Amino acid sequence: MASAxxxxxxxxxxxxxxxxxxxxxxxxxxxxxxxxxxxxxxVIPFTAWALYLLDTSLRDERGFEAIRGYFxxxxxxxxxxxxxxxxxxxxxxxxxxxxxxxxIGIDLPSARITGWIVIVAGLLLTAVLGGALLW
Amino acid sequence: xxxxxxxxxxGLRDWLAQRITAAIMVVYTIFAVLVxxxxxxxxxxxxxxxxxRGWMRVATLLFAVSLAWHAWVGVRDILMDYIKPDGxxxxxxxxxxxxxxxxxxWTLQVLWR
Numbered sequence: 001m002a003s004a005x006x007x008x009x010x011x012x013x014x015x016x017x018x019x020x021x022x023x024x025x026x027x028x029x030x031x032x033x034x035x036x037x038x039x040x041x042x043v044i045p046f047t048a049w050a051l052y053l054l055d056t057s058l059r060d061e062r063g064f065e066a067i068r069g070y071f072x073x074x075x076x077x078x079x080x081x082x083x084x085x086x087x088x089x090x091x092x093x094x095x096x097x098x099x100x101x102x103x104i105g106i107d108l109p110s111a112r113i114t115g116w117i118v119i120v121a122g123l124l125l126t127a128v129l130g131g132a133l134l135w
Numbered sequence: 136x137x138x139x140x141x142x143x144x145x146g147l148r149d150w151l152a153q154r155i156t157a158a159i160m161v162v163y164t165i166f167a168v169l170v171x172x173x174x175x176x177x178x179x180x181x182x183x184x185x186x187x188r189g190w191m192r193v194a195t196l197l198f199a200v201s202l203a204w205h206a207w208v209g210v211r212d213i214l215m216d217y218i219k220p221d222g223x224x225x226x227x228x229x230x231x232x233x234x235x236x237x238x239x240x241w242t243l244q245v246l247w248r
Contacts, residue, residue, distance in 0.1 A: 016217065040213060043206045043231075047238050055245045057179075058186055064179040091164065094157050101154065 027115035034119075035093040038086040046083045071134060081130045088129070089122035153208040156201035163198040192246045199242040203235040210235075 019025060019033055056063040070076055096114050099105055105114045170191070174181050185191055210231045218224040 036209075036213065039206075039209045043210060044234075047202065047206075051238060051241050051245065055241070058183060058245060058248070061179045064182060091161070095161065098154060098157065 026112070027119070028111050031093050031096065031115045031118050035090060035097070038090040038093075041082070041086045042090060046086060049079070049083065077130075077134045080134055081126060084129050084133075085122060085126040088125040089118070092118045092122050092125075149208045149211075153205055156205035159201040160198055160205065163194055163201075166194065167198075186246065195246055196242065199239055203239050207232065207235055 014023065016033075019029070025033070053067055057067045058064075071080070096105070096118050099114075100111070105111055170185065171177065174185060186195070211228060214224050214227055214231075218227060
C-alpha cells in the first residue's frame with residue numbers, strides 16, 4: 001500500500017470540470033473559482049456592455065432616455081443582476097485576497113468564515129444594488 | 136545547484152501590479168458610488184456635467200487603465216492554466232491584448248468626446 005500511495009502524482013492537476021463536478025470543494029475553493037469566473041465575465045462581456053451603456057447614455061438626451069427604457073427589459077435586468085453580482089463578488093473576494101496577502105485571516109477557520117462572508121455579502125449586495133438601480 | 140526558474144521577476148511584477156491596480160479600482164468604486172449618491176436624482180444634464188469635469192474624467196481613465204492592466208494579468212493566468220497548446224495560447228493572448236486595448240481606446244473616446 002505504501003508503494004501505491006507513493007505512485008500518486010503530485011501536485012494533482014484539476015480541470016475546471018473536475019473542480020466543479022468531481023470533487024467536493026471547500027468554501028475557500030468556491031471563493032477562488034467564482035473569483036476567477038466572475039473576473040472572466042467582467043472582461044467578456046461586462047466591460048464591453050458597461051462601455052456601451054456609458055457611451056450611449058453620455059451621447060445625448062435621446063441616448064440617455066434610450067438606456068432608461070433599455071433597463072426596463074426583463075433580459076437586461078437579468079443581465080445587469082449578473083453583472084452586479086460579478087462585480088460585487090469579485091470586489092469582495094479580491095479584498096479578502098489582499099488581506100490574505102498580508103497574513104490577515106490566513107488560518108483555516110478564519111479563511112472559511114471570511115469565505116462565507118464574501119459569498120453571502122456578494123449576494124446581499126447584489127440584491128440591494130440591483131433593487132435600488134433596477135426597480 | 137543554482138537554478139533560474141524565472142526571468143527578470145516577471146511573476147512578481149505582475150502579481151504586484153494586479154494588487155496595486157486592484158487597490159486603485161477599490162478606491163474609484165467607493166468614490167464613484169459616493170459621487171452618484173450625492174447627485175441624486177441622475178438626470179441627463181447631471182450625468183453629462185459629471186463626466187465633463189476634469190477630475191471625473193481623469194479618475195475614470197485611471198480606473199480604465201488599472202482595469203486593463205489587472206485584467207491582462209488575470210486573463211494571462213487563466214490562459215496559462217487551461218489552454219495547453221502553445222500556439223493557441225499565444226493567439227488568444229494576442230486577441231485579449233487587442234480587446235483590452237480596444238476597451239481603453241473606447242473609454243478615451245467616450246470621456247473626451
